[in-house]
Amino acid sequence: MSETQHSYIANKSKDDYLKRLRRIEGQARGLQRMVDEDQYCIDILTQVSAMTKALQAVSLSLLDEHIGHCVVEAVKAGGPEADAKLKEASDAIARLVKS
Numbered sequence: 001m002s003e004t005q006h007s008y009i010a011n012k013s014k015d016d017y018l019k020r021l022r023r024i025e026g027q028a029r030g031l032q033r034m035v036d037e038d039q040y041c042i043d044i045l046t047q048v049s050a051m052t053k054a055l056q057a058v059s060l061s062l063l064d065e066h067i068g069h070c071v072v073e074a075v076k077a078g079g080p081e082a083d084a085k086l087k088e089a090s091d092a093i094a095r096l097v098k099s
Helices: 011-036 041-077 080-098
Strands: none
Touching: 011 041, 041 080
């Protein structure tokens, strides 16, 4: 599977991701409104934390799907594609851990 093909995300999963991302988008708008209205800093930080956790949940779910499909398929096929997919997944995990 090429990098430009992403059909491994099932329609149900895609709909779930979009729903979750729209909710996060709403949280971001809420944060902007809270800052604009000079709300209490701790309340804003609480909402930032909730939004961060929601983004992390989406990230982990996407990573799980990637490993469960793309990486597994590449490893089954073997060759340099397997090494590339494993490195790609490892790099993605490193980025998530740093954030």
